[in-house]
Amino acid sequence: MRALSSFLLILTLLPLHAHARSISDVKLEEIIKVDDSGAELSLNGASLRKTYMVINTYVGGLYLETPSHDENKILETDEHRRMLFHVLLRKVTARKIAQALKDALVLNISREEQETLEPNINQFLSMFEGKLKRGDEVSIDYIPGEGTRVIIGGNNKGTVPGKQFADALLSVWVGENPVGNDFKQDILGY
Incomplete structure (x- = not known):
């Protein structure tokens, strides 16, 4: 009995490690680091x-420095964040994904914002080339003071400057017209 008590005491003193969450056989880490x-x-x-x-198209995860259920608060804060998605399709062209993102983006911003952000949108779209296949991962990181860094299949494709573009892009998933209402609720943690 004493051995069991000692063992349980040791377990309670060990640091807790973050576990991964699984959705459709894709594991998403609970805690990540995004840059230096x-x-x-x-x-x-x-x-x-x-x-x-x-x-089944992709599994997406929203990572935040300060977790929140409030999309407006998320967009207002100037903190690191990552929208991550794992491709589930057998094969898809990167341009097709980029076009789908652009279509969803313009549904969530005004015409004036679209005109202002047109150079940023074009820079973002140019980062998507070749094909993506099941298991490929796309990370869209907002880095305060820099902008939106895009990593596709482990390759850093560059950074689109400015927070305005980062917020507009995140609206694809948490805006007024998200890619899916259930998807939005899930990534907001409801």
Whole structure:
């Protein structure tokens, strides 16, 4: 009995390690680091994105420095964040993904914002080339003071400057017209 008590005491004193969350066989870490700044991001929420209600397209996760259920608060804060997605399709052109992102983006911003952000949108779209396949990962990081860094399949494709573009892009998933209402609720942690 004493050995069991000692063992349980030792377990309670060990540091807790972050576990991964699994969705559709994709593991998403609960805590990640995004760059050399040392910023730690927590998984705010994650979801499976389906197209036409039957095709598993990707698993997405929203990571934040300060987790929140409030999309307005998330967009207002000037903190690191990551929108991460794992491709579930067997194969898809990167341009097709980029075009889908652009279509969703323009649904969530005004015409004036679209005109202002046109150079940023074009720079972002140019980062998507070649093909993506099941298991590929795309990270879209907002880095305060820099902008939106895009990493596709482990390759840093560059950074689109400014917070305005980063906020507009995040609206694809948490804006007025998200890619899916259930997806939005899930990544907001509801």
